[in-house]
C-alpha cells in the first residue's frame with residue numbers, strides 16, 4: 001500500500017518534472033507547449049515543404065562537410081536516451097557553405113512504429129518517408145558551448161536526411177544499426193568503431209531546402225538553421241525493422257522506442273529557400289541520362305524511318321516510271 005503510494009508520488013513528480021515528455025499520451029506533443037513554451041512558438045520544426053511554394057536562391061552554395069570522411073581512431077559513443085538513438089560526434093567534423101562555420105555535436109534518428117513506412121519529421125509535398133537522420137552542429141565561433149548556442153538564433157545548424165526503404169542494405173547505416181542490440185534500454189550506451197559519417201549523407205549535396213526553425217524536441221528552441229536535402233537515402237526493409245523493433249524507451253522491456261517523430265508545424269510567415277530550381281529537381285541525374293539516351297535513340301529511329309521511306313518512295317517512283325513506260329508501250333500495241 002505504502003509502496004504503491006510512493007510509486008504514485010514518484011510517477012507524479014516525474015510527470016511534473018520539466019524533462020518529462022513523450023510523443024503520445026498526456027505528455028505527448030500536443031501538450032509540450034504547456035511545459036516548454038517555445039514549443040508553441042511561430043517558427044517551429046519540422047515542416048511540410050511544399051515545393052511549389054519554395055523560393056529559389058541561386059546564391060546558396062553546395063554544402064561542404066569537412067572531416068566527415070576522416071573517421072579517426074577514437075570510438076564514438078552510441079546512446080539510447082529514451083527518446084532516440086544518438087551518436088556523439090567529434091568537433092573535427094564541421095560544415096562550410098553556411099553563413100558561419102558550424103561544428104558537429106551529435107546525430108540521431110526519428111522513425112515510425114513497427115511496420116510503418118512513415119516516420120520522418122520533415123515532409124516534402126505532404127509525403128513523409130520511413131525515417132529521418134539529423135546531424136546537429138553549433139556555431140563554435142560565436143558561442144562557447146552547444147548549450148549556449150542552442151538558445152541563440154542561428155546558433156545551431158541541423159542537416160535533415162530523409163530515409164526511405166530500398167532494395168539493398170545500406171552499409172553506412174549498418175555502422176549504427178548493428179549496435180542497437182547493445183543499447184536496448186534507456187540509459188544504455190556502447191562504443192562504436194569510427195566510420196565515415198559522409199556515407200550517411202546523400203550524394204547530391206548541392207540540392208537542399210533551407211529555412212529557420214527549431215529543435216524538434218522539447219525545449220523546441222527556435223535556434224536552428226535547417227538544411228533538408230532534396231535527395232533521399234535508402235536503407236533495406238530489414239534495416240528499418242531493426243531500427244523499429246530493437247529499442248525500448250524505458251529501462252525495462254515495457255515501452256518500445258519508436259514513433260518518435262513530431263508532426264509538421266505551421267510555416268507561418270517563414271520563407272523556405274531552395275538551392276536549386278524546380279525544373280532541375282523534377283529529374284534526377286539518372287533520369288536525365290536516360291532521357292538524353294531516349295531522345296538520341298528516338299532521333300536515330302526517326303532518321304532510319306525517314307531514310308527507308310525515302311528509299312522506298314524513290315524505288316516506287318522508278319518502278320512507276322518503268323510501268324508507265326510499259327503501259328504506254330502496251331497501249332501502243334493495242
Ligand SMILES: *[C@@H]1O[C@H](CO)[C@@H](O)[C@H](O)[C@H]1NC(C)=O
Nearest residue numbers: 153154210211212271272273
Ligand atoms: C533566418 O533568419 C535570419 C534572421 O535571424 C535571416 O537573416 C535569414 O535570412 C533567415 N534565413 C532564412 C533561410 O530564411
